[in-house]
Amino acid sequence: MLDQRFDPAEAEARLYKAWEEAGCFKPSGDTSAQAYSIVIPPPNVTGVLHMGHALNNTLQDVLVRFERMRGKNVLWQPGTDHAGIATQMVVERQMAAEGKNESRASLGRDAFVDRVWAWKEESGGAIVGQLKRLGASCDWSREAFTMGDRNDPDNNMMRAVTKVFVELFDKGLIYRDKRLVNWDPHFQTAISDLEVDQREVAGHYWHLRYPLADGVTYLHPIKDEDGNVVESEMRDYIVVATSRPETMLGDTGVAVHPEDSRYAGLVGKFVELPIVGRRVPIIADDYADPTKGSGAVKITPAHDFNDFEVGKRAGHTPLNILDATAHIVDGEDADAAGIPSAYRGQDRFDARKKVVAAFEAAGLLQEIENLKIEQPFGDRSNVVIEPWMTDQWYVDAKTMAQPAIAAVKEGKTRFVPETWEKTYYNWMDNIQPWCISRQLWWGHRIPAWFADDGTIYVAHSEEEAQAQAGKGVTLKQDDDVLDTWFSSALWPFSTMGWPDKTPELETFYPTATLVTAFDIIFFWVARMMMMGIEFTGEVPFKDVYIHALVLDEKGQKMSKSKGNAMDPLELVDEYGADALRFFMGRMAGQGRNIRLSKQAVESTRNFATKLWNAARFAEMNECGAPGEVDFASVTSPVNRWILGELAACEAEATKAIAEYRFNDAAAALYRFIWHILCDWYLELIKPLLMGMDDGAKQETRDVCGYVIDETLKLLHPFMPFVTEELWERRAPGRVEAQGFLMHQSWPDYDIKRDSGADTEIQWVLDLISEIRSLRSDLGVPAGSKIPISLVSAGPVIEDRAIRHEDILKRLARLELIAVTDTLPTGAVSTVVGETVVALVIADQIDVAEARKRLDKEVAQLDKDIMATEKKLGNEAFVSKAPVEIVEENRERIVEWSGRREKLKAARKSLEGL
RNA sequence: GGGCGAUUAGCUCAGUGGUAGAGCACUGCCUUCACACGGCAGGGGUCGCAAGUUCGAACCUUGCAUCGCCCA
CATH class of the missing domain: 1.10.730.10 (Isoleucyl-tRNA Synthetase; Domain 1)
Structure with missing residues (x-):
């Protein structure tokens, strides 16, 4: 005998183990069947299961279980990614917490990387066990890791990354360049645009007066509140507004808009920068917005992306004033920029205070404006990101994006819902060079070697590089590693064994469906498309299903810092995995997000x-x-x-x-x-x-x-x-x-x-519902069994009533079902289909209430009939609307009128009671 | 500033041209032999606002308002 309830806590682990031990999650291997494959979006090896994972993996599991039952040869490929910065951070913190005075630096590269591997093997990938609790039927025997297998130096995950890097380099699609990057001063590494969070924070605009050089002056118009010029003022300075005053140490000029009449006379003149005493030119550039601030902007090419472009157009040499830890430079760079010794080596925020104080002391601080400013933060480090000039490796994303765009345009890959195509195109059309090098130790080390003379040799191995360089040339491998997403981009085929020609690759690539959330379209989907097409000649997946984000009850994004995150495993503990899964399934179509309660x-x-x-x-x-x-x-x-x-x-x-x-x-x-x-x-x-x-x-x-x-x-x-x-x-x-x-x-x-059976059962259901409704409305006690009568029902209905007598009596709580030719006295009646049903209950109920109920229904029918008659009386409707719609309305009138007549008769029979 | 999207019952959301729907919540009745983590019945919406197209608009078009997200 089954218990009264299912006990998920007892059953789930037992069933999962039984499935797994029986090999239920492996592909059937039936080569005559259609193959169906999904690669899991690899969670970070440092990650723990959150609601987004729960949704994402539930949907994938629904698909693979469904397709498996449909007889397809199904592979759901699982694994984790090595999460460069996040993992390095976890291990560094762990060392710090141990208090043994160990650090990344004290350990040295090899020992540190060993230590990260040890961490990975011990406590990494906890999320895998959590996915199992959801019931995820991945083929765990194939679990992959973006860094491959440490004990197998020849593993394909490593070879795949090296091969891709070398070949893209040979094709000119990977190159080295000195540009501004987003520099994270905490981790001291470059990060990609996508890893930068633009956050609105309370900030200031400092309005600084830059003295004009060579005794130049000009008339500056002063406006009143309505924007009318009321007077002019003779000035020997030009005002620039900045949220980052310390960067003035590296200014190479001041820009005004070419059509800004206020400053027309100043273009080509110079200002003398306070503190550093440098003469820099006033230039005309469209970038300056005459409507914002003073209309004049300072130009710091080495520390601002826009200024970099302006500086380039004006032919300025960028002056670097910050080091890797975002302190003011010392030495050569500082000399070049003329930075006084008091500023050298200062933290960027201390330097800011100093600069502002110096301007104030010199009477050159015009105004401090408080306002919200957009500031870039590292999504991992949470420190302010610095645009910084460095040498980095780049992928020519613009070129690689073209076939990836075409593949979606041609329908080789389909976004579901389709609207996400726009997001994809929008990003792909404006794609920037992808900075792939990271100044970290945990990751795929870049297969590039430098000779003393600076020549770069990119090769599959040191031996190969040495062979390229020739004997006797001293080579040193690039210290940097690749962006984690570089290896994630290869995931759909590297997990199948590529670059080896494996049966899995043959059978399961391209994959059928990628299931993911929209926030990863840029990071991952786009890059898999580019790499997949480039190296396999085929798109990595046929469908990309983009699901919602899971929000809290108030519609806020869940996050640890907000403290509104719900742990899916707690819900699994409380209600069972099935309950959480079915909830996710029910909600999965609903808009762009799911509110969890x-x-x-x-x-x-x-x-x-x-x-x-x-x-x-x-x-x-x-x-x-x-x-x-x-x-x-x-x-x-x-x-x-x-x-x-x-x-x-x-x-x-x-x-x-x-x-x-x-x-x-x-x-x-x-x-x-x-x-x-x-x-x-x-x-x-x-x-x-x-x-x-x-x-x-x-x-x-x-x-x-x-x-x-x-x-x-x-x-x-x-x-x-x-x-x-x-x-x-x-x-x-x-x-x-x-x-x-x-x-x-x-x-x-x-x-x-069987339409006959359907009609018959529907009649039974309608009759029961109608009687129940009437009973309830009129206050017939729930327990009381009442007699009813079917009035002039005809043989078909009578037959049905006899056939289903037991059911009707039971479900409508009837004492007796009679068939009569006339409406019995003392009865309250209603109409089911075309049959008048009389409940002989007048002595049990409030007759006035019964009358009211009938009046209400007749009034409603009057209204409906009138509206429909009006519609049918409209010549335009009858002639222009489709025939079946017109016919439908005519039938409605007939049906409603019949019902109304019967209800009126029923109402009449209650008159005398 | 550019783009995407939302606005329908108290809440969460389906519905994309032809009589307004679900789940939850709410109200009343029912401890009826699967289930009170239940059963039966019920109340509740001028579909954000305005104009237009149409025989007909929650649905199409335009504008406006409010909110959200992404990108700069």
């Missing part, structure tokens, strides 16, 4: 309980597992009806999952199981199961058992645990004999809806 997860847990209890009911009534049921030989209308409903549910769910409409699939299953199977079918068959007709009883037991088993299959992709548990519990020994539920075939029914 415990209450909603609880309701899906209740749904699992409902299913469990339906199975419990089946067990108590000996509805076993009959295997197949032959629809043609099923005779009872209620059984023919439920089989039709089952087939309809299957068709809807199948289509919806195949089209990534997870929410529609979930809704169809929810509706069928709760509101059709449980609310109606199980109630309707109770009289049959308890009745004396052995033939009907056996048929009903078979159909009920069959429908429940089929339901388990349909629900399995969403709720794998409770369904798998019931599969065995409903027929002990079944797993051994027939295999796990997860390996059963997805239903494909040979069932045609």
Whole structure:
């Protein structure tokens, strides 16, 4: 006997272990079947499961379980990525916490990297175990890591990265360049644009007066509040506004807009920079915005991306004033910029105070404006990022983007929903060179060697580089490593064994679907497209399904710092993995984000309980597992009806999952199981199961058992645990004999809806609903059994009533069903279909209430009929609307009018009471 | 500043030209032999605003308002 409820805590771990040990997650290997593959978006090896992962992996699991049941040869390829900065940070913090005075520097590169590997093997990848708790059916035997296998120096993940780097270099698609990069002074590495968070923070605009050189003066117009020039002022300075005054040490000029009449006379003149005493030119450049601030801007090419471009146009040599830790430079650079010794070696923020104080002391600080400014922060370090001039390696993303754009335009890769194409194009069309070098130790070391004379040799190995350079040339390998996303970009094919020609690559690449959130389109999707096309000649995936973000109840992004993050595993503990999964499925289609509330997860847990209890009911009534049921030989209308409903549910769910409409699939299953199977079918068959007709009883037991088993299959992709548990519990020994539920075939029914049975059952349902509604409205005590009469119903209806007498009596709480020619006295009646149903209850109820109810309904019909008549009276409607719409409206009038007449008669019969 | 999107019941959201829907919450009744993590019944929306197209608009077009996200 089944317990009253499913116990997820007990069953989930047991079932998962059984699946895994039986090798259920591996591809079937059936080469005659269609291959279906998904590569997991590799979570950081440092990561812990958050709600985004829970959603992302639930949807992938729904797809792979579905396709597996559909008979495809399915691979869900799992793994983690090495997360350069994040992992290095974790290990450095760990060393600091140990207090042994060890640091990255004291350990040295090799020992430190050893230490990171040791960390990875011990505590990295905790998220993998967490994915298992969700029920993720990845082929864990193939678990991959973007850094490959440390114990196998020849592993393909490493070779793939080297090969890609070398070949792109040879093609000129990777090159070395000195440009401004986003420099993280905390980690002392370059990071990509995408790793920079632009945050709005409270800041200031310092309005600085730069004295004009050579005794130049000009008339500056002064405006009143309405913007009218009221007077002019003779000035011997020009005002620039900046949020970063310390960078004035590296200014190479002041720019004004070429059409800004205020400064027209100053272009070509010079200012004398305070503090450093440098003469720099006033230039004309479109970049200066006359409507902002004073309209004049200082130009610091070495420390601002826009200024860099302006400086380049004006032919200025950038002056670097910061070192790698964002302190003011000393030595040669400082001499070149004329920086006084008091400023040298100062932290950037201390230098700022000093600069401002110096301007103030000299009477050159015009104004400090408080306002919100956009400031760049490192997404890992949370320190202010510095634009900084360095030598770095770049990928020519612009060139590589072209075939990646074309592939989507040509439909080789499809975004679902399609609207995300725009985001993809938008970014691809404006793509910047991709800085791929990082000044870190944890990552793929760049396969480039420098000779003493600065010549660079890029090669697969040191030997190869040496061979290129010739004997006797001293080579030193580049210290830097590659951006983690460089190796992630190869994920769809590197995990399949590339660059080796493996059977997996042959079978499973290109992958079928990538499931991810939109915030990673730039980081990852675009780069996989570029690399996949370049190195395999094929797109890495046919479909990219972009799902929502998971937000908290208030619609806020969840984050640790906000403290609003919910731990998916806590929800799994409380409600079971199935509940969380089905919740995710139900919500997956809804807009761009999902608001998570415990209450909603609880309701899906209740749904699992409902299913469990339906199975419990089946067990108590000996509805076993009959295997197949032959629809043609099923005779009872209620059984023919439920089989039709089952087939309809299957068709809807199948289509919806195949089209990534997870929410529609979930809704169809929810509706069928709760509101059709449980609310109606199980109630309707109770009289049959308890009745004396052995033939009907056996048929009903078979159909009920069959429908429940089929339901388990349909629900399995969403709720794998409770369904798998019931599969065995409903027929002990079944797993051994027939295999796990997860390996059963997805239903494909040979069932045609029986419209006769459907009409008949629908009539029964309508009659019961109508009687219940009337009873409830009129306050008939729930327990009281009442007599009813079907008035002049005709032979068909009478037959139905007789056939379903037991059901009607039970579900509508009836004492007697009579068939009469006239409306009985003392009755309250209503209309079901075309039949007048009289409830002989006048003595039990408030007749005035009954009259009111009828009046209300008649009034509503009057209104509807009038509106429809008006519509049909409109010549334009009748002539222009489609025939079937016009016809539909005509039929409505007939139906409503008939109903109205009967209700009026019923109302009349209540007059005298 | 550029782009994307949202606005429908108290809440979360489906619905994309033909009589406004679901889940949750709410109200009343029911401890009926699968399930109170339940059953039955019910209340609740001029579909953000305005104009237009159309026989007909929640849905298409334009404008406005509010909110959100991405990019600069």
